[in-house]
Amino acid sequence: MTTALFWFRKDLRIKNNHAWVKACETHRVLPVFVLEPQIISNAGLHRRNQFFLNLSALAEEIQSIGGRLNVIHGPASDVLPRYVRENNIDCLYFNADTTPFSRQRDEFLSNEISAQTHIFWGGLVHPPETVLTQKGEISKVFTPFYKKWVTIPAPLSLQNVQPVFVSGRENDWEIEQDLIPSSSDVGHRGAKERLERFLKVADDYQESRNIPSVEGTSFLSSDLHFGTIGPREILHRLSPNREGHRQFIRQLAWRDWYAHLLYANQEIPLKAANRSYENIQWRDDSEDLENWEKGRTGYPIVDAGMRQLSATGWMHNRVRMITASFLVKHLLIDWRKGERYFRRTLIDGDVAQNCGNWQWVAGTGFDAAPYFRVFNPVLQSKKFDPSGRYIRRWVPELEGMSNSAIHSPWEYDEATLRKHGVALGETYPFPMVNHAEARDRALATYKKARE
Ligand SMILES: Cc1cc2nc3c(=O)[nH]c(=O)nc-3n(C[C@H](O)[C@H](O)[C@H](O)COP(=O)(O)OP(=O)(O)OC[C@H]3O[C@@H](n4cnc5c(N)ncnc54)[C@H](O)[C@@H]3O)c2cc1C
Structure with a gap:
């Protein structure tokens, strides 16, 4: 059996993580998170805490099935090539992202690392460049994008695999644990609880979503950002025949649309799109x-x-x-x-x-x-x-x-x-x-x- 390094990034979950399932199906796995310096330096207090809580929840999830999350200090472009060599890794699995930073880093790494790379898009309902106009472009207008987007099937891979774990040669995780306040409302479990809570009021979403004094929305945005739950898992709990659900599904399409637009127009963070x-x-x-x-x-x-x-x-x-x-x-x-x-x-x-x-x-x-x-x-x-x-x-x-x-x-x-x-x-x-x-x-x- 060959060894795969599974690189967790903005997909801090093992449940319904298709890339993870694929890696575990055919390889021994080494789960890794690379603590990039800007994860800390670009985030304010709340986001940093949320991140560490979710990372800690992921580490616990992996531990509960007999493995260990190896947290190594980045930048990934410096440390991963060496880590891959030292741990005799045959292939690398990860979920991709649309930001200029991650695209440049991933391109650099795929040239730098000899191990075979397997890339997935578990953070979006549909990958970039798959929802296109007849001219083969991404629509610059949301409604035509949405009309196409809803017609494309979004299956959920439900296989349950028991991974064979290998352990890595470095783990700095203990250093960061001091920063972590305790909370149970995080990780995949926290996200599922938020989803269940929301489903009870989802029929009222269209009316209540605009009232800030009411808890009428799902509060799932940070879960989607950190990937403690995948958008397809959420989508599969919703029914397009119910008005509130349909409006919520539309919001998930906005999320995909903005990600696809960024993928196609990498200058969006810096320049007016128009x-x-x-x-x-x-x-x-x-x-x-x-x-x-x-x-x-x-x-x-x-x-x-x-x-x-x-x-x-x-x-x-x-x-x-x-x-x-x-x-x-x-x-x-x-x-x-x-x-x-x-x-x-x-x-x-x-x-x-x-x-x-x-x-x-x-x-x-x-x-x-x-x-x-x-x-x-x-x-x-x-x-x-x-x-x-x-x-x-x-x-x-x-x-x-x-x-x-x-x-x-x-x-x-x-x-x-x-x-x-x-x-x-x-x-x-x-x-x-x-x-x-x-x-x-x-x-x-x-x-x-x-x-
Ligand atoms: C100026 C501005 C900045 C924003 N910055 C962010 C951001 O950095 N990250 C972020 O996730 N959302 C951002 N949003 C979108 C939106 O405000 C949040 O996604 C939403 O408030 C999160 O709460 P919720 O999960 O309860 O939303 P819900 O109403 O429950 O919506 C469900 C999900 O749909 C998606 N969604 C909802 N509204 C939008 C939208 N307008 N655009 C794209 N996706 C949407 C989110 O993933 C959200 O979790 C921003 C909106 C504005 C106007």
Whole structure:
């Protein structure tokens, strides 16, 4: 029997991991995770914790079936060739990724390593370049992509194999264990629990998914990012005949679409996908950027979202749209700066998803929101958080305000505000910008860039 190195990356699971099953079917396996330096340096506290918790859960899963996860310190392009040689590896199995970093690294390694390489796409429902238009391209518009995407079968490999393990020659795992807080809500088990919980309310998804004070979404985004569950496993629990389920399936298609787009357009993290917007005259104002990051804009719904993000590493999708739009359109700060902050801070921070969504909000992406669509944060707040419950949760200094006043405290006179325990400029900031003026400025700036 030959020896395969199974390289875990953004697929921190052994259940329903087709690549893993394939490696174990025909080889002895050496399970390896390479701790790349940027996994630590590019991630904020919450994402780093989430990562270590999931890695630790994977190590336990492997241990429970008699193996050991070998964690070695990267960069992978430096350490893997030597590791493969020293452990007499015959072949390498892994799930690929669409980011420029991983594609360049994997290409380099496939030339550098003599062992045969077997590549899978277990992080997506369909691999890149498999959902194409008649011209053989990826659609730049979502709906035609989706229409094709849903018709392609996505089977789940359910074989259960008992691997024959070999042990590696290096393991630094103990060093990292100090960093790990304990939690049972992680790994494949945690992801399955989240899925089961969501399935109980999935029929209401279409209505509840937009209300940030309600737990109406699945909270599976970080599981999908780290691969503690695969998207096909989720898909197989959903029924396209049920409206809520169908809407959820559509979201999984958005996720694939952004990944496929990044695969085909590797400049998306750096450049406007729609090149007519590459020359927007952004404002370079680090103080405004910091006030946005810290949730001190004076717009309660924006501040609530930004504070939820820094406190928990997660933010509701509707509020992501509102806060991102505020940075780009109201403050006229480059979407790349917001994207960087989100990616670092979110537990699901993901190059393809984050850049795709930021470009959508900024109006610079494929099939993006039109440039003249400037979210009004007060109207959004009244519509999606009518009782102010979400705002009160994250902006407690406005707790005493009435349901109607909480969305725009500056519209009320001093005496009324004082009655509710609020003093603008002291207990809560004045709004950073006036909505109508900011909107006009954004429209004029975008128009100029198009010319
Ligand atoms: C500015 C901005 C930045 C974002 N950055 C990220 C990011 O870095 N990583 C990330 O996973 N999602 C990102 N999203 C998309 C979306 O907000 C999250 O996927 C969602 O809020 C996660 O919560 P959930 O798992 O409960 O979602 P659910 O509503 O339960 O959706 C199920 C799954 O569908 C996928 N999905 C849902 N909405 C989108 C979407 N708009 N685009 C792509 N996939 C989607 C996710 O994988 C999600 O887990 C971003 C959205 C915006 C507007």
